[in-house]
Amino acid sequence: MTGVTVAVGGIMPAYAIGILSSKAMEAIGRNPEATDGVRTTMILGLAFAEAIAIYSLVAGLIIKFV
């Protein structure tokens, strides 16, 4: 049950993080001067996407340990 929770909950965040990073790389490649701004915004976006995976992880841990 724990494994399924994390596996299913991890699909979309992984996809979102992939899109975010690839777009940020693209932006940096096009405009290297904007690296700092793009990086901070990307990390914020990554944190939002990752939070979803973390929720499923917490749910999984609760199923396992409580």
Place this chain on the structure above:
Amino acid sequence: MPHISIAAEKIGSVFGLPITNSLLATWIVMAMLIVFSIAATRKMTLVPTGIQSIAELVVGGLYDFFTSVVGKHIKQFFPLIASFFIFIITANWFGLLPGVGTVGFFEHGKFVPLLRGATADLNTTLALAVISIVAIQYFGFKTVGFHYSRRFFNFKDPIYFFLGILEIISELSKVISFAFRLFGNIFAGEVLLTVMAFLMPFIAPLPFMALELFVGFIQALVFSMLTAAFLNVAVSHGEGGEV
């Protein structure tokens, strides 16, 4: 493998109030920060030396960084968001120190660690999240005035009324997302480190330790930066026209 508990364990009580191991860790982190601040500002000189230059480096770096996020409101917000950052990063890294979570005592045949990472307890992160959201509303009312309440209660037309309801829900969900993001990351990190240490005690946990240092930094950054961004939204509400 030790039993992993999601809630912090009780290690004692003062006047009937339970003292948990993560509360003790929070106090130690607070004491460390207070002692550091006093030591850094006790003998201030124009040309900083030693501990004062470290403190100036940290505060100056944070000031420049947050200026790029909140702009002209930085003087108002800086104490709050910089405190968030410094406290959370210290608490996160404190949980990685050797002895935290491993030194403890046995009670009724169950191992109770004396210390536990301060942010690996949902109560701590929930408290931080509530402070953050209350501060956002406070600064909103202080800067925009009574007009700020229109963000939530607007009876001018039905669309704005329902938007207000959505805003209220989104403020409440911010508390949950702030609290769970920080707690989930740090607690998951601790579980990961424990599992790794019992899977392969030497060398293997090292890269994960480095990862947790990075995660601790990123989560502190994310918490303070999100607070800064939401504060910015709150104080600029209604600047661009009548809403």
